[in-house]
Amino acid sequence: MNFLIDNWALISVALLSGGMLLWPMLRGGSGGGLNPAAAVQLINRERGVVVDVAEPDEYAAGHVAGARNVPLGQFEKRLPEVVKNKTVPLILVCPTGARAQRALPTAKRLGYEKAQVLAGGLRAWKEANLPVEKA
Structure with missing residues (x-):
């Protein structure tokens, strides 16, 4: 639990970057298709x-x-x-x-x-x- 409290900023950045990577798929954008x-x-x-x-x-x-x-x-x-x-x-x-x-x-x-x-x-x-x- 101390790890989470001590490293909340790093965890937040990791979650945010993961969300940004998933956003196009969730939005229905590229699924390997053509633009x-x-x-x-x-x-x-x-x-x-x-x-x-x-x-x-x-x-x-x-x-x-x-x-x-x-x-x-x-x-x-x-x-x-x-x-x-x-x-x-x-x-x-x-x-x-x-x-x-x-x-x-x-x-x-x-x-x-x-x-x-x-x-x-x-x-x-x-x-x-x-x-x-x-x-």
């Missing part, structure tokens, strides 16, 4: 394809410009129909990034080795002031 700037580079330089896994009503309310809608519930069946070329980078998007993260293993299993998730989802895209379309 919006990297996604734009993939789209422009490598002809990356954006696939929005949101439900049709969410997609209609707003989506990344040029994105194709393949709802998560239909993802495994419809992805090969919508994106035939498995060699292009695939950027998975949803409103927050959570559903896109769930779709990633399925895309990889289907042979889309360059599939990645837009970290933070459509929210991060909008925060970066990038173009959004409405259906």
Whole structure:
């Protein structure tokens, strides 16, 4: 107990730094996904394809410009129909990034080795002031 009392400042700094390291994960930011700037580079330089896994009503309310809608519930069946070329980078998007993260293993299993998730989802895209379309 004396250790805690004598070293309260060091313990506080350790807890604070640990919290700062965990904050992006708790916030839904990067889970190893792409940031919006990297996604734009993939789209422009490598002809990356954006696939929005949101439900049709969410997609209609707003989506990344040029994105194709393949709802998560239909993802495994419809992805090969919508994106035939498995060699292009695939950027998975949803409103927050959570559903896109769930779709990633399925895309990889289907042979889309360059599939990645837009970290933070459509929210991060909008925060970066990038173009959004409405259906």
